[in-house]
Amino acid sequence: MQRSTEAGPILSLKNVTLAHGSKRILRSCTCEIPLHGLTLLSGRNGAGKSTFLQAVLGIIQPVDGEILLDGQPVRRVRSQLGYMPQGRSEMPGRTEAALAIPALAHIRSALNGASWGFWGALGQQKKLLNSLLERAEIPSGRTSYVHRPLGQLSGGERQRVALAQALAPLGTRNNAVLLLDEPIAALDQAGRDALLGLLKQLVAAGTSIILTSHDMAGLEAMASRTVTLLEETVHVCV
Numbered sequence: 001m002q003r004s005t006e007a008g009p010i011l012s013l014k015n016v017t018l019a020h021g022s023k024r025i026l027r028s029c030t031c032e033i034p035l036h037g038l039t040l041l042s043g044r045n046g047a048g049k050s051t052f053l054q055a056v057l058g059i060i061q062p063v064d065g066e067i068l069l070d071g072q073p074v075r076r077v078r079s080q081l082g083y084m085p086q087g088r089s090e091m092p093g094r095t096e097a098a099l100a101i102p103a104l105a106h107i108r109s110a111l112n113g114a115s116w117g118f119w120g121a122l123g124q125q126k127k128l129l130n131s132l133l134e135r136a137e138i139p140s141g142r143t144s145y146v147h148r149p150l151g152q153l154s155g156g157e158r159q160r161v162a163l164a165q166a167l168a169p170l171g172t173r174n175n176a177v178l179l180l181d182e183p184i185a186a187l188d189q190a191g192r193d194a195l196l197g198l199l200k201q202l203v204a205a206g207t208s209i210i211l212t213s214h215d216m217a218g219l220e221a222m223a224s225r226t227v228t229l230l231e232e233t234v235h236v237c238v
């Protein structure tokens with residue numbers, strides 16, 4: 001585990017109860033989680049890792065209590081947060097029509113959404129898009145997979161596209177937090193190594209990452225801390 005003394009965003013839970021109907025994930029939980037570097041979010045199947053990430057994003061509201069990022073309610077700092085949901089390889093819920101659209105259009109619409117439709121000059125748009133492709137290590141040439149329909153990409157290529165979509169709202173912020181739900185699932189060893197190398201670069205550039213995975217091998221050496229969901233509470237191990 002990598003220890004770090006550098007300052008970074010702090011996630012605070014204040015008396016948080018989180019539940020899906022009668023299924024409780026957290027009960028009156030209060031804690032502070034420093035996010036600088038890489039945070040591994042662990043817990044058994046169904047412990048609530050995906051739900052926790054969605055609560056941090058403000059997609060799901062706690063039944064009680066507050067979740068704050070650097071003292072601000074998370075809904076107010078949404079533009080500081082990038083999200084890669086679970087299950088992009090299988091792409092549940094994606095319609096046939098969405099799968100037929102080129103990957104680049106998906107990335108562009110994530111950027112477009114982030115700028116509320118106000119894109120500025122054409123040159124500026126291109127610059128933003130190119131820097132995003134570069135950060136997600138997606139080739140931009142005419143023969144690149146990014147020009148193919150999303151449904152025709154391999155699992156690893158889709159993961160890169162999903163990462164670019166997660167990075168899109170963040171711009172060049174240095175206090176950005178990326179929430180990645182099972183980003184290395186369904187990747188072979190080479191794809192996994194490549195994605196982890198890319199995440200290392202993002203962390204080195206100052207991005208904070210919270211990541212869930214069912215296979216922590218190789219991740220612990222990169223991580224600054226582990227956060228475990230167990231028995232309706234959060235355990236932070238630095």
Ligand SMILES: Nc1ncnc2c1ncn2[C@@H]1O[C@H](COP(=O)(O)OP(=O)(O)OP(=O)(O)O)[C@@H](O)[C@H]1O
Pocket residue numbers: 020021023025043044045046047048049050051052
């Ligand atoms: N929309 C929903 N409505 C009702 N229950 C839900 C909903 N989403 C998740 N749950 C339940 O909440 C619990 C936590 O689910 P969640 O997906 O957050 O767990 P997880 O730790 O990410 O699981 P896994 O490791 O299997 O991906 C599970 O019991 C799940 O069945």
